[in-house]
Amino acid sequence: MHLRLFLLLIAVFILIITERTPRIYRLITQIHGSTNTCPFQISNQSITPLENxxxxxxxAYMDQRVRGYDIRIISIFRRDLIQTLYCLFCCHLSNTTPATVSVHSDHFGFPFSATDVMCQIPPNCEATHVTLLTQPDGVEVSNQRWLPLKNKKTSREEEKTFQFDFTVCISTLYGEYNNVLQFAQTLEMYRLLGVGRVVIYNNSAGPELNRLLKTYSEEGLVEMVEWPIHKHLNPSHGWLFSKHGGDLQYYGQLVTLNDCIYRSMVRSRYVLLNDIDEIIMPYQHDNLKSMMDMLQQQHPDVGSMFHIESHVFPYKFFTKGKDTPLPRWRGVPGFNILERIVREDPDKKIFHPLIKKYFTPSAEQTSVHYxxxxxxxxxxxxxxxxRLVHCPTVPQNERLLSQHKDTRLLDFKDKVIDE
Incomplete structure (x- = not known):
């Protein structure tokens, strides 16, 4: 009886000191084996500063498509301060593996750029979290912030079915963006075309748009990712450093697009990269799935990457007549995309961007238009x-190109308008 009481007191004492003392906890796990979860600070933020x-x-995502690597950490690096880094996994607190840093080639001259960090998981390590170190050992790991490791493989991966056929990734919202009417119409268009999830990185949206996005999030169509990049860097309002200045292009647009590809990779068959004023529109089919089934059947050797050409439906052409539903939405911020019925030919003499549609396993790194x-x-x-139907929210630098009447958006009018 006394022996049992003595052992119980020892167990309680160990429990107390291990909860209060991370260093002792680390020593115990190194001696008696690792735990299944990371014992220190887990980052639940979309942007995590890297210590030192x-x-x-x-x-951080599992990604074994590049030989010799197991994980890819989507990051934002200052290009002139790249240093040697090491990956540390929760299952082996005393072991590190060297990291390979890959700065994306498109950075438009900004000091900070979208960056991939590639690492190999140590043998016999069932990793759940990862962090980066600036030296291979001698670091107080209890001060590090750990990232959950996403897209982990399952034992039944070969039987996996996708949760969604199509996911749309929207470039970063910023500047109190509040074009509610166009946003709502576009989301409904996506839904009608077969999109199951729209991922939005929100830095700053207007009050009415925030309420709208909350409603769509509760329905499950929209996935909101808070993106407070302004708390860490001086984000640029433009795309070119020499013209617009700042630390990072368009509030980190390239970072969010690349993150969205990997976020959606294991749950969506196709991933579309769009701005909110763009809709990938089939012209011979009622939805994206039937169009893609045809394209995959006709081009089985492609299988992965399809490019769609962008066509502007200019701001200067409107059809505010009796057949348009604009009066129903008076007082709602924004404009009505169903009034855009004039399409402008692209100027073939200048660079004309294509918008991407990905079959997700094919993309490794993306820029904005390629x-x-x-x-x-x-x-x-x-x-x-x-075609990609592009309805810009403000007047563009209009070019004297040929225009054509194109009422494809109106084919969906009755379903978009709530009778």
Missing amino acids: TKHFLVS VLKMFGQKYKVPMDIC
Whole structure:
């Protein structure tokens, strides 16, 4: 009886000191084996400063498509301060593996750039979290912030079915963006076309748009990712450093697009990278799935990457007549995309961007209008099959090109308008 009481007191004492003393906890786990969860600070933020550097971590994903690596950490690095780094995993607190830093080639001259950090998981390590160190050992790991490791493989991966057929990734919202009417119409268009999830990185939206996004989030169509980049850097309102200044292009647009690809990779068959004023519109099919089924059947050697050409429906052409539903929405901030029925031909004499549609396993790194690194082949979809309908929110630098009446958006009018 006395022996049992003595052992119980010892157990209680060990429990108390291990809860209060991270260093003792670490020593015990090294002696008696690791735990299944990370014992220290877990980051639940979308932007995590990296200790002792000028860099920031965004998210960590399993990615074994590049030989010799297991994980990819989406990051924001200051390009002139790249240093040697090491990956540390929760299952082996005393072991590190060297990291490979890959700064994206498109940074438009800004000091900070979208960056991938690639690492290999140590043998016999069932990793759940990862962090980066500036030296391989001698670091007080209890001060580090740990990222959850996403997209982990399952034992039944070969039987995996996708949760969504299509996911749309929206570039960062900033500047109290409040174009509610266009935003709502576009989301409903996506839904009608077969999109199951829209991922939005929100830095700053207007009050009415925030309420709208909350409603769509509760329904499950929208996934909101808070993106407080202004708390860490001086984000630029433009795309070119020499013209707009700042630390990072367009509030980290390239970082969020790359993160969204990996966030959606294991749950969505296709990932579309759009701005909110853009809709990938099939012209021979009622929805994206039937169009993609046809394209995959006709081009089985492609299988992965499809490019859609962008066409502007200019701001200067409106049709405010009796057949348009604008009076129903008076007082709602924004404009009505159903009034855009004039399409402008792209100017072939200048660079004309394409918008990407990814079959997710093919993309490794992306810029805004083209892919930086990919696996497999790509195919440019003919314009009579699909176009990107671009309805800019402000007047563009209008060019004297030919215009054509295009009422494709009106084919969805009755379903978009709530009778």
